Amino acid sequence: MILWLASYPKSGNTWIRMFLRSYFLSSDQKFSLNEKGNLDFEVSNFPLSNHLKDANIDHSDFKNIARNWIALQDVINLNGKLNFLKTHNGNFNLGNYPFTNTDNTIGGIYIVRDPRDVVLSNANHFGIDNEESTNMLINIETYEIEYFDESLKEKYRKSLMGSWSMNYLSWKHYKGRKIHLVKYENLVENPKKNFLKMLEYINSIVSINIDQDKIAKAVKETNFNNLQNLEEKEGFTEVGMGKFFRKGKVGEWKEKLDPKLVKKIEDHFRKEMMELNYL
8 A cells, every 4th residue: 555755846755755764774774865775664756757667658648647547556556565655746636537546545644835935945946936936836737847768868747736735735635544744844843743743643554663762863864954964975866956955944935035926925825824824
């Protein structure tokens, strides 16, 4: 069965994945950004280009990917394990094709971040200006674009993200399974407390050992300064146009974002931002 790690981009999904890698490392393993840890708790992307190649899916039309979402998940679940999968896809139905179902999904962790800060982080990551990044968050037909074959520099539409609010609401209102909601800002304020809650949620699905010392170690290894230093030393396979671990600050928008763009974001997402206490 699948346990999703879902989010809109640049909301903290990678931080959670790094925490899980650090927490479940065996005593003889060293934490790394790029080297996998305990494979039972490593998070894989969905869908990978290899998934599409193996299934001979024509990736040039996103509808072909959507109509195979369930079939691809069926294949992944043939291993009879708990599979941790990362996605930026909204939990949408595209026509008659649902993103997932209860036959494949056992649960999910959704991390949400103030969209005003997401705008700044996305702008840096994708090498665009803040206005274009704002329009990206508002656009209901925003796709995640990735290389299908990096050697050929061939790109494809990997995921349908939708707008920031659509993405959040699609996972929040998923009725099939309980979704554990994490606010990025709460993780920053008290990582030990909120990572503990996340582990307790995972423990409600699959029995794991919850160890306060290991939590403290994983929090230390995945604090933002350490992740930045590791990216500087090792590089990071997921880096975009700028440094992946840029600042990770809460409320940077107050200094860096044009008030006109702030108003545009707040007007567009007012209901959800109030619900999340961002307004």
